[in-house]
Structure formats: structure tokens, C-alpha cells
Amino acid sequence: MKSDQNKFSNKEIAKILRNIAAVHLLKNENRFKRVAYENAAETVEQSSRELRDIWQDGKLFDIPGIGKTIGSNLEEYFKTGKSKHFNSILKKVPSTVFILMNLPTIGPKKAYKLVKELKLLIPKTVIEDLQNACKQNKVAELESFGKKSQEDILEAIKLFRKRSSKSERMPLPYAYELAKELSDYLKKIPGITRVDTLGSLRRMVATIGDIDISVQVESRKDHKVERLQKEIINYFVKFPKTISIDSSGENKASIIVSPNIRVDLRVQEERSYGAMLQYFTGSKSHNIKLREYALKKGLSLNEYGIKKVKSQKSKVKSINQNSKILEFSTEEKFYNFLGLQYIPPEIREGTNEIELSEKNKVSKLVELKDIKGDLHIHSSYDLKPSHDLGENSYSEILEKADQLGYEYIGFTDHNPKTSGLPEQEITEIMNLRYRVIKKLSNKVNEAKFFIGLEADIQPDGRLALPEKAIDLVDYLIVSVHSAFNLDVKSMTQRVMKALSYPKVKILGHPTGRLLGKREGFELDWKAIFDFCRNKKIALEINSWPERLDLPDSLVREALNQKVKFVINTDAHANLHLDGMIYGVSVARRGWCKKDDIINTLDYSAFKRWLNNKS
DNA sequence: GCCGTTTTCGGCCCGACTGTTTTCAGTCG
Secondary structure: OHHHHHHOOHHHHHHHHHHHHHHHHHOOOOHHHHHHHHHHHHHHHHOOOOHHHHHHOOOHHHOOOOOHHHHHHHHHHHHHOOOHHHHHHHOOOOHHHHHHOOOOOOOHHHHHHHHHHHOOOOHHHHHHHHHHHHHOOOOOOOOOOOHHHHHHHHHHHHHHHHHHOOOOOEEHHHHHHHHHHHHHHHOOOOOEEEEEEOHHHHOOOOEEOOEEEEEEEOOOOOOHHHHHHHHHHHHHOOOOOEEEEEEEOOOEEEEEEOOOEEEEEEEEEHHHHHHHHHHHHOOHHHHHHHHHHHHHOOEEEEOOEEEEEEEOOOOOEEEOOOOOOEOOOOHHHHHHHOOOOOOOHHHOOOOOHHHHHHOOOOOOOOOHHHOOEEEEEOOOOOOOEOOOOOOOOHHHHHHHHHHOOOOEEEEOOEOEOOOOOOHHHHHHHHHHHHHHHHHHHHOOOOOEEEEEEEEEEOOOOOEOOOHHHHHHOOEEEEEOOOOOOOOHHHHHHHHHHHHOOOOEEEEOOOOOOEOOOEOOOOOOHHHHHHHHHHHOOEEEEEOOOOOOEOOHHHHHHHHHOOOOEEEEOOEOOHHHHHHHHHHHHHHHHOOOOHHHEHHHOOHHHHHHHHOOOO
């Protein structure tokens, strides 16, 4: 079963598409055919939802880059496990070529040449065979290869083996924290006016590969800038967690930090910093669309700024020699020059953000400061919970809520264990808890509180809580914590049954995914969204580092169905309450405005919502 | 092969770096 799961994963599909692109390149097909497959591969790889699920939702062809041919063949692939068309293309090249392409610095052409010249035709041993060929100096003797390429290939094989033994991407919060550490470290150098993250980290994608960071230095006319740049690079590579230095040039450097994470730094002068920031923030598909858009206006974009191009009807495009490159110190100026409204990094994914910004229709996205409360917090109060107990007491949590400037919070311990305990005893435990929390009212805290509970949704959809105990809470979060493998239909029925209980206001971490560990389960999302909208139940955007659940793409779909959200931390300790930023980022990536998020409401409005009065 | 406010044809993003060339091809982001 597991191999089947892999077979349909986005990663596998992207690989197939990329391999087909490689064949088109090697067979000298129309180069735009290759580009089309590469674009499709890119989109699939970047998708935060499994393509197969999107296909099951009937939305495969809505994905940019997936048209008639690729789309219908993917359908065939999902239905039958293979696509005749894809296979017939892939067969044109020995499969070992595709394996070698996994090595860094080896692309289609080099891979093909190596396979052909060295007769590397056995998939199982191809990497080893190549390694041996290098050791026997056979690669250096090939035309267009040399001693250095041979050494590089050996190094690439080492790297490949090391990398494939690890999970490749880390959850966003880990990367974010590390970047913050690096940023604080860099800011100690005088002359640095700004530090930013770049790439997927700046766009706050749920999982991050490498960490990219840029620093801005003042523009000066003399050679001081160069000296400063050198100084920064030298300082950067001495970051305490550095394991090894990969490269270290004039204005960029690359290091590996503990535990084996690549960090790239680039240093750029103030006057062109905006263009650089835009360029390296991506996403790739956003940048491609942006350049296409700019080209229609006779403008060409690169990391240093904007140039005017003479675009002729003929195939020759020539750069107007008289026009200098226009520099931009900020991204705002860069986008505005193109006639576009500023586009926040989180939504630069090449969907329809450029069209909307052209019409000035990108709405203001929700921000961390809009959040007025956290509704999913676990305390240390021992009610014999079914899952982990928190670390802090109710009053400690309230203090922390004050520090965060929250107007209200919700205590949502896990329900008491159901096994072995009679219903009456559970209700008694809940009753005791109710009285303990109510006593807090006398304490002096700015933040007000609600008595909530996170109740397990059992496999049959019943809540792990006696009906009588429901009277002892203000609201319920219901979540799936077990039996993740039901089919879509049963799972949907199960969740809807749970949502039908009184006082249920939030569906907790709706897909149950654990980044890098467990795929989320599928639901009939259309049905769930309809149900939640009609019953005024909010979908949770859970900020827990390994969850970030609901995923951003489903947030956007739900948003289009006019569903509301609550952003929670699922904190099990006060420290975790600081993680709200991650959930907010997911919401922003899903295009949420302040109004779409229930816990941006002030206390009285929130209370009305809780009581179904608004 | 994809796509559309130059829409069903005729376009299709940009530059750095590296190693191998002796003017450029391949790879990467």
C-alpha cells in the first residue's frame, strides 16, 4: 500500500513530468513542449495539496500549466496507475538517465551522455557504476567532461546519498526560527540597514528546503561598499552553527549549518535592493508571469531592476541600448512602476495575483496584530486527558495572554479518557474542572476566558464526551486523533456527525496532517465547507509547527465557499502561544482578510458568534 | 504543450556560474 501512496504523490508526478521534459530536450522536440512539462512539474511540486485529491475534486484542469494533454494523461495515470502516452515518451530514453538526473549538477544532457558513453544501463547499480567509472578516470576522458567534472560528480554522488537518507524539507517554523537567529546575528554588523528572508521562507510556505537570506547595505560611491560586503560575508560564514562553508564569493556565500541545513546569503546595495528582493522571493511561477506581463509593456525584469526592450514582430528582441537599467530600492516601487499594486509575498504563487493587482483588487490580508485571542490552548490541569497534558496552569496561561495583548482566550484541554471510565465519572471530572476555571474570575487579568474543550471524534463520529458534560463548556473544538485511514465517504460522514453536536464551533486541524510524517486524510471538502458555512462552524487554521492545518490551498478553497476560520496555536505550553504567526501566514497564503478570521473579533462580537447570535 | 483584456493562432522569462570551450553549453535558481 505504501508504494502505491508514493506512486501518486506530487513528488512522483513532478518527477514523471520532469523526466518527460528531459526526453523532449534530448530528442530535440519543440522546446516549448519541454517548457510546458517543466512548468507543470514545477506547479505540481509547489502545490500544497496532493494532486490526486485535487483530481478527485474534479479540479485538475483548474491548475495552471495543466492543460488538455497533460491533464487527461494524469487522469489516466490516477485511474489505471499508468499513462500510455507518458510511458511511450519515457521509453525513448534509458531509465538510468532519469536516475542520474537526481544528482546535483547533472541535468538531462550530461546524464544522457554518461549513460550512452559509459553504457550505464542497469538501474539498480547505475550510481555505483558511475562512481566506479569516475574512480577509473573514465569520465575525465569523455569529450566535454574533464578532471574537474569527474571530481564534481564524485562529490555529487556523496551529497546525493547523504541527502536521500534524510527527509528533505523542514516545517516552516523551524526554518523561521533559524532565520531569525541568523538575522539577529547579522544585524550586529554596523552598516547593514536591513535583513530579509527570501524564497519560500519569505513566502511562508509550509515546508522549507534551503534558507535564503539577504542583507541590505547603504549605497556609497567609493570602495567602502565592497569592503563592507567582504566583511559581512566573512562574518556570516563564522556563524556559530556553521558546519561547513560551501562557497564564499564577493557578494554571496553559502554555508551548511547544524543539523545539515543550507543557508545562502546575498548582500545587495540599497539602490537596487527592491528588485533583488522581488526576484529572489519568487515564486518561480509568479516571476515568470510577472515577466510575461512586463514584456507586454516592453519591459524586461531582472534581479537588478527593469530595462526597456524594443519588442519587434520579428523573432529578434533587442535591448534598447540607450535605456539604462532602472533601479528600485523597495519592492513597492518595483511593482508600482509596472502598474501593479504591491503583492504580499505569501500570495506570489502565480495563480491570479497579478491580474487582480493590476485592477487594484488585492485585498488587505489578515495580520498578526489583528488577532484578538487564541481559542485552542491546553493547560496542565489534569482531567485525565486522552492526549498530552499542557505545561502551564490556567492562571499562567492568562498572564501570558495579557502579555500578548489578547482580549480573550479559550481553555481547551483534551477530553478525559473514555476507556474504563463510566460516563458519570467523566461528567464529574468535567464538573470539577468547570468549577476550578470559574474561580479564576476573581483574579485580575485583562484577558477574558472561555471554557472550551477539544473533543476527540471517535471512528463512528460520536464525540468522546457524555452529552451531559457538554453543558459544562462554552464551546467545543472537535478533532480527529485516530483512525486516519477511513475512505473519503466514511470520513466525511464521521466528521459531519461530530460537527452536529451542540456547542461545536470549531473543526480542529481538519486534515490531520503531520508535515514530513503523515499525509492528511481526505474529506469531501465541498460538503464540509457547505456544512460549516450553514452551521456557522469555523475551520481551524492550526499553527502547530508540524500541522499548519488547514493547508493554505484548502483555506483558499474554503474562503471561496465563504467559510470562516479561527487561527489557533494548539499550545501545550506558554511558549507555544508565540506560534500564532505561523497560522496567520497560512491564512495569508490562503488570501484571508481580517473579516474572514473569527478571532479577530473583539470580545463581545466573539461572544455573540459563540452563542450563534451573529 | 499551454494559454488568452493583442484568445483558437502564435506566441512562450532571465541571468549567473562553471567547466569546457576558444565563443559556448549545461545547470541552477
